[in-house]
Amino acid sequence: MGIGLLGFQTTVANSVTLSGTGVHSGAEVSITFHPAEADSGIVFQRMSDGQVISEFKAVSSQVGNTDLCTVLGFSASTSIATIEHVMAALYALGIDNLLVEVHGAEMPIMDGSSAPFIDAIEQTGIRALAVKRRYIRVLKPVRIESGASWSEFVPYNGMRFEVEIDFDTPLIGRQSWKGDMTPSAFKNELCRARTFGFMRDVERMWAAGRGLGSSLENSVVIADDHTVINVEGLRYAKDEFVRHKTLDAVGDLALAGAPFIGCYRSYRGGHKMNAYALKALMSDPTAYEIVESTAPRQRVVMREAMAANAL
Template sequence: MTVGFLGFQTTIASPVTLSGIGVHSGSPVSITFQPADPGTGIIFSRSFADGSSVEYRAVSSNVGNTDLCTVLGTSLPRSVATIEHVMAAFYALGLDNVIVEVEGAEMPIMDGSSFPFIEAIESAGMVNLGEKRRYIRVLKPVRIESGASWSEFRPYDGTRFEVEIDFESPLIGRQSWKGDLTANVFRDELSRARTFGFMRDVERLWAAGFALGSSLENSVVISDDNTVVNVEGLRFADEFVRHKTLDAVGDLALAGAQFIGCYRSYRGGHKMNANALKALMSDPTAYEVVEAPSRSQRVRAREFVPVKVQELAPSVG
């Protein structure tokens, strides 16, 4: 595995703002990516009309609800929702330190994928901050199960995802995506895959206060007769599993650092991703924190050296 920026931490070169609507709230939202100092991590800072604000570090200990998206914060009126597509873009491009200023309850859904965030980051540019980046290296298998679903981390000399889905819908069926994650792989194979849903679930979701901003402009919609409603069709024949993989990348970014290992899942989702990550991080014998050795920065992951840390990514807010 060759590490971007030679193993050093990064931030965004200049602020960049994106606006849209929240897929669940249906309300307008605006976000701005601001540069941040080394060691800051990813911080979501939500401001309110009364002048108050709340901050959350994007780490698993701050995750609240994971039913239909990943949410930071346990108090719904002061939470930040649907962060997974933004976090996937940060993780894949190797963007370590950013303050995300949020005006609204969730991230803008844009076109339902991570690609608009990739474009925004690449247009703003990234800066090498000159301080070493730390990684979480998986040392032994860690597995969780829930009914027929399961997720696991396994040791691997790189960063790899193996995601499989299995839907009763004949349009989707059983699909899998496997690959080593790099910025180019994510951009070309995963970033444009959109969120999806079934027409039959719409009224139930609306009644529960979800998917109020969902439309054919930001979601792949599957009709009751198992056809794609969107006129343009699918972007990939297996767009569904590619989006599930995209979600997994964003959810696992909440480790607070990039990981060296393989993540595998079958019939997973946000909750399974979050619980697998918590299982890994709760077992200090299952991982170690490492960084590139000083003698050489262009090294394979197996050559990374352990470092002693009291806490990898402390909670904020």
């Protein structure tokens, strides 16, 4: 049935901290996931010297730059960058409420995937809250286009992603990933897919003050001869690239503020297209509805879960 089968809101059981390097700043950063009350949503706080200097709810209206990553906020001095891998992990595991305390200007890149965040959440545990989860059900197609790229939401009885990429290199070419999104599907098929880039773009990014923390420890790097530089190769045969793009889409669409019931499709998309598509959906009140339960089976499972928790 997809993410959030039990139908109740959740948070983490205990606080957990992760530290690493910011992929764009190259600075050491740390984040802490704290439990949060029902209906508080996912909230990011940027800290400095023990003080909160900015706070953002993780919703599409707070998204600023989407050029190379997804950024909350509109000022470099207060914004919080590269949130997509964290948000993908939270969305996939059905975490509705969380305070993310950030000591730095961006998330730590870790190994370039969502796997470290999944591991941290599962180690600390997930706690159910006594408030029903709300869902965003897609009622009609909503599509945006930009040149050869397009993205769209269409009605579907579940949460599904159909992502296709097309790169002008024989190493990648045209790849697609399609599937219903569940915690197990994300963990088994997507969460370990790493961010990737081309060696030819490295100097340009460094000159622009970006990618300063990028390395073979956290990125798949493609050489000019269309080969992977990383000694260990790819984690998912030849299609780690589209799997990571799907991971990014999961994280970007988590900024809807609630799980969606529908299918998201994209061709040659990215952070910007994901953000535009989500804003197009949310700006049309006839394109979606808010619901608390999707099917009688969910209500049965919810009753069973509550009874089990009472034992």
